[in-house]
Amino acid sequence: MGITTKSLLTSTAATLFLAAPALAETITVTEATEAAITDALAAAAASESASTVVLAFDGDVEIADTLAYDGRSALALIGSGQTISTANNVTLLAATEGADLHVVGLTLAGPGGWTVENRGDLDGAAAKGIFVDLRDDQTGTATLVAEDVTVRGVAGYGIHISDCTLADDCGGGQTGDGDGSDAGIALTLRNVTINDVGNGTFDGDGLRADERGPGGITALITGSTVSMAGADGIELDEGGAGDVVATIIDTRLVENGAYCTPALFADAIPDPDEAEFEEGAMAEADIPGPVTGTPDNTCIERAVDLYDDGSVEAYEFGLDLDDGIDFDEGGAGSIHAVFLRSTISRNLDEGVDFDEAGNGGIDVQFIDTVAEDNTDDGYKNSEEDAGSVTGLMLRSSATGNGGKGAVFEEEGDGDLAVIAEASSTANNDDSDGTGIEAVQEDGGMGALTLIDSDIADGTDLDGVDLK
Secondary structure (H helix, E strand, O other), X not given: OOEEEEOOOOHHHHHHOOOOOOOOEEEEEOOOOHHHHHHHHHXXXXXXXXXXXXXXXXXXXXXXXXXXXXXXXXXXXXEEEEEEEEOOOOOOEEEOOOOOEEEEEEEEEOOOOOEOXXXXXXXXXXXXXXXXXOOOOOOOEEXXXXXXXEEEOOOOOOEEEEEOOOHHXXXXXXXXXXXXXXXXXXXXXXXXXXXOOOOOOOOOOOEEEEEOOOOOEEEEEEOOEEEOOOOOOEEEEEOOOOOEEEEEEOOEEEOOOOOOOHHHHHHHOOOOOEEEOOOOOOOHHHOOOXXXXXXXXXXXXXXXXXXXXXXXXXXXXXXXXXXXXXEEEOOOOOEEEEEEOOEEEOOOOOOEEEEEOOOOOEEEEEEOOEEEOOOOOOEEEEEOOOOOEEEEEEOXXXXXXXXXXXXXXXXXXXXXXXXXXXXXXXXXXXXXXXXXXXXXXXXXXXXXXXXXXXXXXXXXXXXXXEO
């Protein structure tokens, strides 16, 4: 069978899987075969206690089907540098009953070669690298830990944890659909590389968490790289009352968001791509309709605003590109994020894109962090309702971004307080004088404080005092 079991953890496995009780079961896989790993996962699922599966063989394994764990007790899967690969469009590792999952020392590799012209979602779902699907009745906190792990070459999400009844149809952003359990989500990535994932489906992020119940999302990401994901490098979507709390340390988010390859769609966007009209002058039937006939029509966004009489006020078409890192919080919770010694570079939309709607606020700190050469804003932080925005840029920079260097905006009654200390911006927004934009639109107070900073391309302030 290629597996052995014992009741006591080895010291190494115990150290790696800190959540496991002292008498958890250890299952050792000695054969480098799909069948042996599948048998070990089945044995772990049959156990009532947490289990550690140790891959104690040399060599790599090619699989034809998903390595599925359908137990509810915590599972650790411990490798020592092996690669588990597939030539098929199948998810490599899935915890289908919401179990806590800890993966160490493995590369999970799909076949690669996915593009918008070679999609993985036409005959079923686009495959993922690691997938944890929470149960509808789950409570507490579902944890996913990945250490010394590489995920590459899958058509869909690199890593996905979902607390959403609609699974992959949950949708992104603050308006995403679906309900969720009472559980929250906790993510830890240490020394993880996610590369060339999500290029075979629309909205295929490198790391994605969907939280649609009352729980929140916490994330610790350190020493990791997410690059060349088709959509956002990292997307955390929290649609209920919980917070998004994230700490990003020594991490790179580079060249993400290009599934909707601009060169393939440029000729499909109507010319002009936007227009405004006087009331009564233009009927909706007379403006360009939704785009068809492209490799993926969802890549082209169409927005139409109507007057009260039904005539067109404005329309706009645009290509849906994605960000380095994207947090959306749509309920009463807040976004709290700290970036330390990280780089957000050459992403096809914003570098950082944080949006909060509801009564919560945004509290962000960028320390020794670089946002450069992103197609749109370097750091964008937008709060739509009554919450406040607090921001710190300390020894950080924003250079060469196609949009603003940094944006902090509060559209409701909350306050805005931003400090830039020993930081710099230059050559952003096509050198249009917008290194930092700070906006407070309603009844709150607004202040931008500059300390020993070089904002070479200037500030754009609305309702905000410069100190």
